[in-house]
Amino acid sequence: MTGGLMTGRPWRRDADVAVVGSGAAGISVALTAAAAGLRVLVVTKDLVGGATPLAQGGLAAALGAGDTPWAHVSDTLIAGAGLSEPQVVQALADGAPGAIGWLTGLGARLETRDLRLEGGHSARRIVHSGDDATGAEAHRALLSALLASGIEILDRTVALDLLQNDMNEGIDRAGISTGARAVTGTAAANAAPAGAPARELIPARSVAGLAAGYIGADGRLAPGVISARAVVIAAGGLGQAFGTTSNPAGATGDGIAIAARAGAVIRDLEFVQFHPTVLWLPGASGQCPLITEALRGAGAVLRDLAGTPLMAGQDPRGDLAPRDIVAARMAAVIAAGDAGHVWLDATGLGRDLLENGFPTVTAACRKHGIDPVTTMIPVAPGAHYSCGGIRADLDGRTSLPGLYAAGEAASTGVQGANRLASNSVTEAIIAGRRTGAAIASALMSTHASDASLASTQASVLSESPNRGKIADRRELAQAMSRYAGVMRDADGLAELLRVIGIPGGIPGPAAGDVPGSNAPMSPIEAGKSANEPGRLELEDIEAANLRTVSLLIAAGARRRAESRGCHRRRDATETAARPWHTLARWDGRELVISEEEL
Ligand SMILES: Cc1cc2nc3c(=O)[nH]c(=O)nc-3n(C[C@H](O)[C@H](O)[C@H](O)COP(=O)(O)OP(=O)(O)OC[C@H]3O[C@@H](n4cnc5c(N)ncnc54)[C@H](O)[C@@H]3O)c2cc1C
Numbered sequence: 088m089t090g091g092l093m094t095g096r097p098w099r100r101d102a103d104v105a106v107v108g109s110g111a112a113g114i115s116v117a118l119t120a121a122a123a124g125l126r127v128l129v130v131t132k133d134l135v136g137g138a139t140p141l142a143q144g145g146l147a148a149a150l151g152a153g154d155t156p157w158a159h160v161s162d163t164l165i166a167g168a169g170l171s172e173p174q175v176v177q178a179l180a181d182g183a184p185g186a187i188g189w190l191t192g193l194g195a196r197l198e199t200r201d202l203r204l205e206g207g208h209s210a211r212r213i214v215h216s217g218d219d220a221t222g223a224e225a226h227r228a229l230l231s232a233l234l235a236s237g238i239e240i241l242d243r244t245v246a247l248d249l250l251q252n253d254m255n256e257g258i259d260r261a262g263i264s265t266g267a268r269a270v271t272g273t274a275a276a277n278a279a280p281a282g283a284p285a286r287e288l289i290p291a292r293s294v295a296g297l298a299a300g301y302i303g304a305d306g307r308l309a310p311g312v313i314s315a316r317a318v319v320i321a322a323g324g325l326g327q328a329f330g331t332t333s334n335p336a337g338a339t340g341d342g343i344a345i346a347a348r349a350g351a352v353i354r355d356l357e358f359v360q361f362h363p364t365v366l367w368l369p370g371a372s373g374q375c376p377l378i379t380e381a382l383r384g385a386g387a388v389l390r391d392l393a394g395t396p397l398m399a400g401q402d403p404r405g406d407l408a409p410r411d412i413v414a415a416r417m418a419a420v421i422a423a424g425d426a427g428h429v430w431l432d433a434t435g436l437g438r439d440l441l442e443n444g445f446p447t448v449t450a451a452c453r454k455h456g457i458d459p460v461t462t463m464i465p466v467a468p469g470a471h472y473s474c475g476g477i478r479a480d481l482d483g484r485t486s487l488p489g490l491y492a493a494g495e496a497a498s499t500g501v502q503g504a505n506r507l508a509s510n511s512v513t514e515a516i517i518a519g520r521r522t523g524a525a526i527a528s529a530l531m532s533t534h535a536s537d538a539s540l541a542s543t544q545a546s547v548l549s550e551s552p553n554r555g556k557i558a559d560r561r562e563l564a565q566a567m568s569r570y571a572g573v574m575r576d577a578d579g580l581a582e583l584l585r586v587i588g589i590p591g592g593i594p595g596p597a598a599g600d601v602p603g604s605n606a607p608m609s610p611i612e613a614g615k616s617a618n619e620p621g622r623l624e625l626e627d628i629e630a631a632n633l634r635t636v637s638l639l640i641a642a643g644a645r646r647r648a649e650s651r652g653c654h655r656r657r658d659a660t661e662t663a664a665r666p667w668h669t670l671a672r673w674d675g676r677e678l679v680i681s682e683e684e685l
Contacts, residue, residue: 098301098311102128102239104526105297105315107246107342110137111515112494112522113321114229116483117238119523125530127238128313130299132337134242135230137323138495139512141335142222143379143447144205145215146190146516147509148183151202154210156180163510166207166409167503168652169666170355170685175500178481179510182517187214190516195228197221205508206380206407213509219379219447225512243302245625246341247310249318249349249490251292292350294318294489300623308623316533317489317526320346320477321519324495325359325636326374327629329470330568333362333377339629340636342496346477347635352486353671354498355475356636357643360506360653361573363389363413365469367428368455372561376451378431378466380508383407385440387433390463391420397429411505411573411653414468418573421467430463468573472511474502474653475643478670483522486672491526493518504652504666560630563587567637571644576658580645587638642680643669 106117109131121127131137149159159180164171191197196216203213216224233240296315300308322342326334347353364378383389383406389397401416402408417429433441438460441449452459476498483491494515501514566586570579647669648659668683 098309100128100239100241100311100313102126102313102315103530104128104317104319105130105246105313106319106321107131107297107345108137108319108321108323108494108496109134109230109233109240109242110139110321110323110494111225111229111512112323112496112519113319114233115516115519116319116321116491116493116523116526118229118232118236119520120526121236121238121523123524123527123531125527128315129233129238129240130244130246130297130313131240131242132245132302132341133335134240135226136335136337137226138222138334138338139229139515140223140226141333141377142225142512143219143377144381144509145203145213145221146183146187146197146225146513147205147208147212147507148187148199148214148513149180149210149212150184150187150199150214151211154212156183158209159183159212162207162209163501163507164503166505166507166652167501168505168662169503170358170652170668171503172500172685175481179501179514179517182521183513186513186516186520189520190225190228193228193232195225197224203381204384206384206404207409207507208509218444219381222512241299241301245300245302245308245628246320246322246345247298247300247308247623247628248345249294249487250296250298250312250314251349251487252295253292292487294349294487300625300628302625306625308625308628310623316530317491319483319491319493319522319526320496321492321494321515322496324473325633325640326470326473328564328567328633328637328640329359329572330372330565331365331367331375331467332373332470333365333375334470335374339632340473341629341632342492343473343476343639344632344635346485346487346490346492346496347639347671347673349487349490350673350675351490351492352478353476353639354478354668355504355643356473356639356671357571357647357654357669358474358502358504358652359470359571359640360410360472360474361414361468362471363410363417363468364431364464364466365471366451366455366457367465367467369427372564375469376448376455377469377471378448378452378464379445380407380410382431382433382436382445382448385433385436385444387431387436389413389417389466390430390432392424392426392429394430409505410471410508411655414573414653415655417466417468422574426465428465428467431466432463433459434461434463470568470572472502472506474498474504474506475669479518481518481521482525483518484525491522493522504654506653560626560633563634563637567640571637571641574655574657575644576656577645577648578658580641583641584638584645587634587641638678639671642678643671646680646682 103125202211297313320342325340326332366376477492479492479497570583649663
């Protein structure tokens with residue numbers, strides 16, 4: 088295992104498949120593709136990091152007596168609020184027991200008989216381990232298998248951008264491949280049959296590899312180039328775009344931003360699930376400990392600052408109402424006060440249950456001087472899960488030839504407008520394995536391309552458009568929480584777009600394109616140090632990616648003038664009768680936002 092070998096010139100690697108990320112999705116892709124005989128290279132910012140090891144609750148699978156995949160489908164569709172795709176959800180539910188079997192076959196010690204119940208599930212179907220350490224155990228088994236496989240790993244290495252070669256076909260502005268030679272502008276209009284609307288085509292580009300940077304101890308990057316016939320984005324979520332989050336430090340939306348810059352279709356990014364109970368600490372920002380909802384399942388109660396139960400009379404399910412309902416109620420109460428939090432009262436659970444049943448949560452609270460046995464826990468909603476992402480099918484195929492996506496970075500049609508608890512690690516494994524198999528079948532039937540990376544390499548690593556200043560990361564994250572958090576409205580989102588740097592805000596819901604939005608798409612230039620041109624820094628690259636995904640979230644949220652799933656607009660509280668997906672696509676000049684009816 089090694090990082091880059093920068094000695095002044097870009098380092099270089101070759102593989103059939105480059106996988107970005109070493110969470111549940113990335114490792115599942117890598118193991119499956121390698122087992123099919125492909126040369127796989129895993130590129131990861133942090134081999135042992137990501138969200139997967141943090142998963143507390145578990146993995147959903149219809150394994151219990153009396154439970155059925157269909158019931159799992161039904162619960163998932165209800166949570167998805169009209170945007171989950173039934174056939175994709177069916178594939179998830181049908182595949183879940185097999186995914187658990189594969190994981191236990193790799194050595195994961197999971198409880199598959201005494202299943203748990205979680206909010207939104209109509210049956211006990213949560214496979215778990217070590218009470219609240221399920222993700223850690225699943226990741227331990229996956230990582231052991233990866234290390235034993237001999238697959239090459241570039242740890243402490245950040246994917247920067249895709250390398251692409253021009254292809255002899257086009258894609259239209261929604262990102263659909265046409266199979267025809269690309270023509271643009273006037274040529275497209277002239278080529279259209281009389282009376283038919285001209286469809287502008289954009290030259291399609293096939294994926295040829297990745298630009299990446301080895302992360303030095305000081306955060307400085309040593310850039311290199313990976314040549315690959317297929318690239319898989321399995322780079323997880325984007326919680327760090329918000330002021331507080333349950334997500335790890337590396338969840339900066341890199342994979343989604345990379346795909347967006349390359350012109351892939353990004354879908355429904357406005358749907359960000361906020362976990363109601365993230366530990367609130369004075370002045371804290373970024374990653375904060377998650378207080379699992381299983382604590383409320385065991386009897387803990389949310390209370391306002393006066394000690395009154397928060398959810399009483401709000402929803403028949405009380406403290407176990409769906410996350411968006413609980414988070415919205417908490418946000419309203421928090422906004423009406425000035426403490427910035429409410430209380431979670433777990434004192435009634437007793438020492439034994441807290442220490443032995445919830446050791447991770449109890450330890451996290453005690454680390455910050457809060458003993459949940461005797462004291463109420465200050466909590467506030469925090470960004471938790473990105474329901475949207477790179478549009479992909481469950482086999483990982485995106486709108487760009489050669490680019491695949493799986494896990495939280497992808498939007499496959501499972502999560503829709505809101506994620507059902509414990510469906511995401513299950514999805515990451517199922518989609519990851521299917522993606523590895525799909526790539527194997529695609530690459531085994533084609534010959535290796537002899538396309539040279541020389542020209543693309545030069546342009547990606549030396550491109551120097553003047554894209555302007557990166558908004559201060561912390562200031563942007565605070566604005567995201569304020570204006571694109573649990574509750575949103577048009578005025579706040581317009582203000583947010585100004586903070587992001589869109590001159591004059593963004594056109595209203597009827598308009599499609601986002602003029603002037605090329606600024607947040609800046610990749611490499613944004614990562615160069617002002618004092619030392621040519622020097623790349625990880626934190627600047629991440630800040631640029633955060634700005635890109637913030638733009639995509641804000642633009643989608645502004646355009647979606649309705650409330651659905653985890654997207655709540657205080658100025659548009661109804662859910663529209665006909666659901667639609669928000670599609671965002673960078674066409675090389677501007678960000679094109681459109682709607683796709685289901
Ligand atoms: C606290 C917490 C608790 C959760 N509990 C549950 C639960 O109980 N059940 C459930 O189903 N889901 C849960 N989730 C969600 C779930 O953990 C994630 O959705 C899932 O693990 C995502 O897997 P992934 O492989 O897509 O991404 P991750 O596991 O996040 O992995 C992403 C990988 O990409 C790498 N990476 C990122 N950017 C780059 C880059 N530019 N270059 C190279 N590498 C990069 C990271 O280092 C990491 O290895 C929880 C999430 C959190 C944060």
